Amino acid sequence: MPPLRIAVPNKGSLSQSASEMLHESGYRQRHDTRELALADPENGVEFFYLRPRDIALYVGEGTLDVGITGRDLLLDSGAHAQEVLSLGFGRSTFRFAGPDGAYDKIEDLAGRRIATSYVGIVERFLADRGIEATVTRLDGAVETSVQLGVADVIADVVETGSTLRAAGLATFGGPILDSEAVLITRAGAPVPDGFEVFKRRLEGVLVARTYVMMDYDMPADRVEEAVALTPGIESPTVSPLHREGWVAVRAMVPRGGAQRLMDELYELGARGILLTDIHACRL
Numbered sequence: 001m002p003p004l005r006i007a008v009p010n011k012g013s014l015s016q017s018a019s020e021m022l023h024e025s026g027y028r029q030r031h032d033t034r035e036l037a038l039a040d041p042e043n044g045v046e047f048f049y050l051r052p053r054d055i056a057l058y059v060g061e062g063t064l065d066v067g068i069t070g071r072d073l074l075l076d077s078g079a080h081a082q083e084v085l086s087l088g089f090g091r092s093t094f095r096f097a098g099p100d101g102a103y104d105k106i107e108d109l110a111g112r113r114i115a116t117s118y119v120g121i122v123e124r125f126l127a128d129r130g131i132e133a134t135v136t137r138l139d140g141a142v143e144t145s146v147q148l149g150v151a152d153v154i155a156d157v158v159e160t161g162s163t164l165r166a167a168g169l170a171t172f173g174g175p176i177l178d179s180e181a182v183l184i185t186r187a188g189a190p191v192p193d194g195f196e197v198f199k200r201r202l203e204g205v206l207v208a209r210t211y212v213m214m215d216y217d218m219p220a221d222r223v224e225e226a227v228a229l230t231p232g233i234e235s236p237t238v239s240p241l242h243r244e245g246w247v248a249v250r251a252m253v254p255r256g257g258a259q260r261l262m263d264e265l266y267e268l269g270a271r272g273i274l275l276t277d278i279h280a281c282r283l
């Protein structure tokens with residue numbers, strides 16, 4: 001079977017988190033950021049480290065089988081690729097912004113000069129709403145273009161908003177889209193060999209990051225109330241304890257809110273409540 005060929009961001013905001021996730025999924029990852037490709041024959045895959053903006057193109061043309069990129073970059077590219085799994089990192093929004101207080105709605109864009117690195121997204125957004133404006137492509141540092149008189153407004157990635165604030169800009173008109181890192185494959189093509197295993201490994205890491213394992217001992221007469229709080233994913237494991245009238249319960253629970261859940265279980269009569277990390281899983 002030929003190796004599954006996977007595109008991974010080589011630089012930028014997504015690069016480190018993508019490599020970490022692949023490493024946690026049991027794959028070899030490069031040690032030197034100048035390495036452009038890395039084979040992992042034991043796992044039947046080969047990684048290609050590419051600019052995140054180019055990844056949808058390689059996958060859309062079928063040169064590579066799978067890629068990790070940003071949803072915004074995928075949509076901007078117009079490539080024939082599709083999102084198959086969201087990966088939970090590299091979250092951002094894509095927004096219009098102008099001098100603080102100068103604009104407040106999308107209609108204000110009419111006739112303006114808009115600077116952006118995401119021309120595809122912006123032009124489609126304007127066309128869908130019948131707004132005419134001039135779109136100027138810049139490679140980066142888009143926020144400065146307003147101050148320098150190259151544009152009236154910008155459309156850019158906003159994460160914390162601190163870059164905008166520092167440039168005296170404020171968003172207006174609601175988010176154009178919410179983005180995060182996503183797994184992509186070629187649209188309308190057969191599923192490549194080895195893809196399902198690769199995807200399942202990444203899903204396992206996502207679950208291991210989102211859930212923790214909870215164990216507790218519970219008086220048997222109140223176990224129904226307790227398992228209603230910890231229903232698990234399939235169903236919790238309930239096993240007899242040596243001590244008469246008690247059972248042990250084991251269930252996966254969402255990491256967020258686990259401490260509150262422990263308080264509630266304690267109130268119900270649970271004791272010996274333990275929380276442990278899950279390192280990997282296949283559901």
Ligand SMILES: Nc1ncnc2c1ncn2[C@@H]1O[C@H](COP(=O)(O)OP(=O)(O)OP(=O)(O)O)[C@@H](O)[C@H]1O
Nearest residue numbers: 011012013014052070072073090091092157159179
């Ligand atoms: N704070 C952020 N700044 C930029 N991109 C971000 C941020 N947070 C998440 N992203 C996502 O990272 C992707 C952009 O990748 P890109 O390689 O251009 O990152 P970058 O940090 O801008 O890198 P570069 O150093 O090349 O400017 C997009 O999908 C974007 O939504």
Ligand SMILES: O=P(O)(O)OC[C@H]1O[C@H](OP(=O)(O)OP(=O)(O)O)[C@H](O)[C@@H]1O
Nearest residue numbers: 140141142157158159160161162163164
């Ligand atoms: O909302 P924030 O947390 O401030 O992050 C968003 C900023 O970060 C990115 O710029 P980057 O550092 O990638 O520089 P670039 O413009 O040269 O790509 C992005 O283009 C925004 O400018």
Ligand SMILES: [Mg+2]
Nearest residue numbers: 012139140141
């Ligand atoms: Mg950037």
